[in-house]
Amino acid sequence: MRDLVGNLINAKISRRGFLAGMSAASFSAAAAESALRSVAALVPGSEVPPNFTRTVTGTGADLLVEQVIETGAKYLFVCNGSGLGPVCDSLVDHPQLQLIQATHEGQLVAIADGYAKASAKTAFGMFSRVGLPHSSSNLYNAMKDRTPLVLFSDHADPDREGTDSHEDLDDWMAAVKPYTKWRWTVHEPERLPEWVRKAYKVATVLPGGPTHVRIPRDHLYKENLTASVYSRQALNIPMELRPDHKEVERAAKLLLEASSPLLYVGPEVSQTGARASLVELAELLAIPVTQHRSFFADFPNFHPLYIGELPAVQSYLQSNPTPIDCFLNFGARFPLRRKSFIRGLTVIHASVDPNTIGRNTPLASALVGHLNEVARSLIEAVKSLATPRQIELRTAERRARCAAHTAQVRAARVTAGRRSRGEPVPWQRLMYELNQQLDRDAVVVEELGTEHKTLSFFPFADDAKMKIGRTEGRALGWGVGASAGVKLALPDRQVISLQGDGGFLFGQTDSLWTMSRYDIPVMTVVTNNRSYEETRWQIMNRGGRAGQANRDYVSYLGDPDVDFTKLAAAYNIPGAVVSNSEQLRPAIQRGLRTLKDGRPFMLDVRTRNLGAGAELSWYPDFSLANHRNRKV
Amino acid sequence: MTAENSWKFACRLSVATVCLIPFLGWGQDLFPKGQARNTVLLVCSQCHTVTRITDADLNAEEWELTLYDMIARGAPVHADDLDLVRQYLIDNFAIDEQ
Numbered sequence: 001m002r003d004l005v006g007n008l009i010n011a012k013i014s015r016r017g018f019l020a021g022m023s024a025a026s027f028s029a030a031a032a033e034s035a036l037r038s039v040a041a042l043v044p045g046s047e048v049p050p051n052f053t054r055t056v057t058g059t060g061a062d063l064l065v066e067q068v069i070e071t072g073a074k075y076l077f078v079c080n081g082s083g084l085g086p087v088c089d090s091l092v093d094h095p096q097l098q099l100i101q102a103t104h105e106g107q108l109v110a111i112a113d114g115y116a117k118a119s120a121k122t123a124f125g126m127f128s129r130v131g132l133p134h135s136s137s138n139l140y141n142a143m144k145d146r147t148p149l150v151l152f153s154d155h156a157d158p159d160r161e162g163t164d165s166h167e168d169l170d171d172w173m174a175a176v177k178p179y180t181k182w183r184w185t186v187h188e189p190e191r192l193p194e195w196v197r198k199a200y201k202v203a204t205v206l207p208g209g210p211t212h213v214r215i216p217r218d219h220l221y222k223e224n225l226t227a228s229v230y231s232r233q234a235l236n237i238p239m240e241l242r243p244d245h246k247e248v249e250r251a252a253k254l255l256l257e258a259s260s261p262l263l264y265v266g267p268e269v270s271q272t273g274a275r276a277s278l279v280e281l282a283e284l285l286a287i288p289v290t291q292h293r294s295f296f297a298d299f300p301n302f303h304p305l306y307i308g309e310l311p312a313v314q315s316y317l318q319s320n321p322t323p324i325d326c327f328l329n330f331g332a333r334f335p336l337r338r339k340s341f342i343r344g345l346t347v348i349h350a351s352v353d354p355n356t357i358g359r360n361t362p363l364a365s366a367l368v369g370h371l372n373e374v375a376r377s378l379i380e381a382v383k384s385l386a387t388p389r390q391i392e393l394r395t396a397e398r399r400a401r402c403a404a405h406t407a408q409v410r411a412a413r414v415t416a417g418r419r420s421r422g423e424p425v426p427w428q429r430l431m432y433e434l435n436q437q438l439d440r441d442a443v444v445v446e447e448l449g450t451e452h453k454t455l456s457f458f459p460f461a462d463d464a465k466m467k468i469g470r471t472e473g474r475a476l477g478w479g480v481g482a483s484a485g486v487k488l489a490l491p492d493r494q495v496i497s498l499q500g501d502g503g504f505l506f507g508q509t510d511s512l513w514t515m516s517r518y519d520i521p522v523m524t525v526v527t528n529n530r531s532y533e534e535t536r537w538q539i540m541n542r543g544g545r546a547g548q549a550n551r552d553y554v555s556y557l558g559d560p561d562v563d564f565t566k567l568a569a570a571y572n573i574p575g576a577v578v579s580n581s582e583q584l585r586p587a588i589q590r591g592l593r594t595l596k597d598g599r600p601f602m603l604d605v606r607t608r609n610l611g612a613g614a615e616l617s618w619y620p621d622f623s624l625a626n627h628r629n630r631k632v
Numbered sequence: 633m634t635a636e637n638s639w640k641f642a643c644r645l646s647v648a649t650v651c652l653i654p655f656l657g658w659g660q661d662l663f664p665k666g667q668a669r670n671t672v673l674l675v676c677s678q679c680h681t682v683t684r685i686t687d688a689d690l691n692a693e694e695w696e697l698t699l700y701d702m703i704a705r706g707a708p709v710h711a712d713d714l715d716l717v718r719q720y721l722i723d724n725f726a727i728d729e730q
Contacts, residue, residue: 308706314678315708411711416700426697428704452706541680610701 005039005237027241034238052234056227060189060220061086064152065094066229067196073124074098075488077112079105081128083154086220100488100518104510105131107481109138109210111514113147114445114485117295117468120273122148122204123485129154129214130167132176137475139179139210144473145267145295148208150199155185155214172214181209189219193229205239206271206352206370243350243369243377251328251348251365252381255285256391258326258346260398262313263287263299266332267472268352268371270296275462277375278330279303284382286395288316288402292332297460297467302410304403309452312409319405320398331371334360350374413456423580424608427527430584431457434496434525437588438465442494445469445486447479447503448527449534454498466493477506483522484515494595495521501528501557504564512571512600521595524568529607530558531614540612547612556619568602575602662686668720671713679707685725692726 004021007013013021015036022032056066065087068076077100078084091097102108105127112123127135132153142149155161156168164170173183182202184195192215199211255261263282269275275298282289282305289299289306290313299306307316317323329349333356350367351357357366367374382391417432435457438444443466446454460467468486471478483497499508504526515522536555540547565575574594576587584605591601609615662682663669676682690698699718703709709717 308708311678312706312708315675318674318708405710408710408712409708412703412709412714415711415714416703420697420700420704422693422697426701428700431704450705452704456704456706608697608701610698 005035008036008039025241039237052231053228054231056193056229057224059086059090060192060215060222060225061090062093063189063192063225063227063229064196064215064220065090065097067193068124068150069094069097070229070232071122071124071196071200071235072232073122075100075115075123077102077108077115077123077125077485079103079108079125079127079131081126081131081154083129083215083217083220084126086217087126101514102481102510103513104507105134106136106138106477106507107510107514109135109142109149109151110478110481111485111488111511112149112151113138113142113145113471113478114468114482115489116142116147116149116485117145117482117489118443118466118486119489120271121489122150122200122208124150124152126152129156129172129217132172132212136176136179138478138481139176139212141471141473141475141478142210143179143181145471146207146209146271148203149210150196150203151210151212153212153214154217154220157216157218158187161216173212176212179210180212183212183214185214186216186219189215189222190225190227192219192225193227197230197235201235201237205237207268207356208271240370240373241352241368242373243367245377245381247365247367248374248377248381249385251367252378252385254326254346254348254364255287255328255378256382256386256394260320260322260324261285261287261326261328262324263289264292264310264327264329264332264334265289265294265298266292266330266334267294267296267298268331269298270294272331272352272371274331274370274372274375275299277372277379281375281379281382284379284391286399286402287328288313288320288398291455292334293470293472294332295467295469295471297455298331300459300461300464301455302459302461302464304406305399307402307406308409308455315409316402316405320401322398329361330375417457421581422608424529424606425578425581425584427453427529427607428457429581430525430527430605430607433581433584433588434458437585437592438496439494440464441466442496443468443486443490444496444498445479445483445522446498447471447476447482448498448500466490476503477508479503480508480524481511481514483524484511484520487520487522494592495523497522497524499524499526500533501526501530501562501564502532505557505562509567509571512568512573512602515600516571516573519598521598521600523591523595523601523603524564525603525605526564527607528562528564528604529609530561531555531609532557533609533611536613536616537611540616550613550616551618551620552613552616553620555613556617558617559619564604565602568600573600573602575604578603578605664724666720666724668713668716671709671717672720675707675709675717676702685721688725689727690725691729692722695721695726 004018008018018036019032056063075098079102102111108125108127112125116123186195195213199213203211269278291309326346331351346364347361348365349357349363354368417428420426420429444454444458446469458465469479479497479499483495487495532555536552539552565577568575578584578587591603594601696718
């Protein structure tokens with residue numbers, strides 16, 4: 001479709017040719033007409049509907065702000081920088097755009113990322129020209145998750161750029177090319193709305209991703225510029241691509257003929273709003289479901305057909321007499337080759353991204369399209385190929401077996417959480433208590449080591465709790481900022497941020513400043529085991545020289561023993577330290593009361609360590625003070 | 633299950649059993665008989681070697697918490713087997729702190 005729109009805008013094809021092309025690409029006639037109406041305004045020489053554009057005269061920053069507002073943006077996430085000056089001038093006359101300030105570019109991107117994920121809207125941010133390197137770790141996370149972000153910065157003035165002098169590099173964009181879907185340096189200030197529009201469009205179209213636009217500061221200050229600003233209506237091009245109907249029929253046959261299919265769900269399911277349709281498909285065929293490591297819960301995790309993350313398939317196979325013979329990947333980028341039980345299987349892959357399909361695994365069937373459309377089409381196809389009675393005969397036993405297995409495993413986990421107690425607090429008891437105390441529709445933003453820690457205890461579904469995180473990129477330093485963004489997007493739902501002590505110490509204190517300044521009531525829960533657990537397990541379990549010598553060089557965090565409530569107190573955020581399981585419930589309740597009063601809260605839960613090296617507090621001893629020749 | 637699938641399953645089960653025999657045989661010495669013995673061997677070995685169990689230096693209370701931690705992380709123990717597994721681990725592997 002992108003090519004068709006490009007050809008239409010560049011007058012390489014006619015309107016009729018565009019409609020024919022859309023039809024050939026499996027768009028419905030209504031979708032094609034709608035797309036044509038939307039892009040018509042962009043076609044050179046065409047009549048632009050009067051409500052599609054308006055003329056704006058002002059500074060470069062005015063043009064930028066006006067176009068941002070036209071996309072429907074409510075917030076502009078910013079970080080301090082002298083290039084923000086002209087934008088601040090413009091905001092005097094544009095009070096409808098609310099600034100949310102962060103104190104570090106990396107956390108700004110995390111806040112914007114959380115906002116975009118929770119709101120399903122594109123988030124806008126702006127930071128200093130030299131802030132780009134700081135932003136890049138969470139820019140990487142956002143790119144991995146295909147989160148739609150538009151990030152601006154100022155840039156050296158035209159008479160300075162390219163000189164490698166003060167605050168300038170020859171090629172700023174090279175460093176973030178892999179982390180951005182599109183990037184541009186503006187050289188004609190009158191075209192600012194055009195670049196804002198394009199950055200928004202490119203970031204938003206699935207699969208999305210961050211875009212970055214750099215604007216010379218004197219362009220932002222330049223006055224009396226006149227340009228056309230395009231309305232949101234002109235920017236909304238429907239992208240609900242339907243899959244090829246013959247391929248759908250083929251995939252439906254494969255699924256019906258399979259003795260033991262498995263549905264593997266990934267984040268595109270949530271990004272395309274396909275969860276409900278996918279539940280219907282899974283229930284129709286009684287397909288057990290497993291979850292890719294995703295920043296959403298892409299299938300209700302307490303559903304009788306939900307068996308867990310991929311390793312859980314092994315246990316399901318123990319109670320299932322028929323090995324998996326058909327693997328349906330819905331919206332995950334995953335190299336299936338590593339799993340022995342998938343080798344030789346019939347694999348079907350559905351994705352919005354043609355670049356993803358078949359990239360890592362040979363396929364029996366490829367379904368390119370909007371995943372809600374794919375799911376709906378598969379349901380229709382299955383129903384057209386078999387009667388309800390035939391489907392029931394094929395699926396009844398599998399449905400019952402899977403439900404019995406998942407109910408047993410789930411009950412064991414809940415029992416394990418409820419029975420765990422002591423000092424320090426077993427983490428599973430913390431999760432159990434949180435689930436008991438939180439609202440039914442609370443949002444859990446997590447940046448812990450394994451998704452099992454949350455997926456096992458909180459029921460996530462469209463009508464239950466919502467899970468956001470951990471990022472697919474897994475670069476730590478995202479979750480606290482992201483939770484602030486999530487709360488901005490969903491102000492009427494409880495939001496908690498689940499952090500490890502190690503993860504929090506990845507420079508996330510900065511976002512407490514933002515939470516405090518703007519009264520963003522998020523409860524940050526630090527599972528504080530004074531250790532990087534995954535690192536410790538790697539070092540101590542591999543039997544290498546460090547493990548044999550009982551030397552864990554990097555994982556122990558207990559010296560200094562950080563009290564996270566004191567960090568929060570520096571930002572005027574109240575908190576509580578919890579040392580044993582008996583203290584959990586009252587501390588959580590106090591935190592929730594604080595949220596109700598409109599303030600953030602910090603819960604520092606001292607959790608029990610487990611596994612190899614759990615008892616170690618050794619680290620390479622070094623004191624610079626002892627190496628001084630002068631005590632200064 | 634169709635006849636063909638039954639046959640395929642039987643073949644795969646045979647292969648799996650043959651592969652498991654040395655493992656179970658080796659484990660026999662380390663893992664005494666008990667109602668939950670096979671469940672422990674099958675569930676725990678999905679993620680780590682079973683020597684982690686025999687090498688662990690845990691008392692009864694620590695074994696219980698460790699089991700609950702593993703279950704919460706995804707060890708696929710069924711609720712009906714939970715207490716049997718807990719008791720098996722404590723009876724056979726808990727250290728006596730006296």
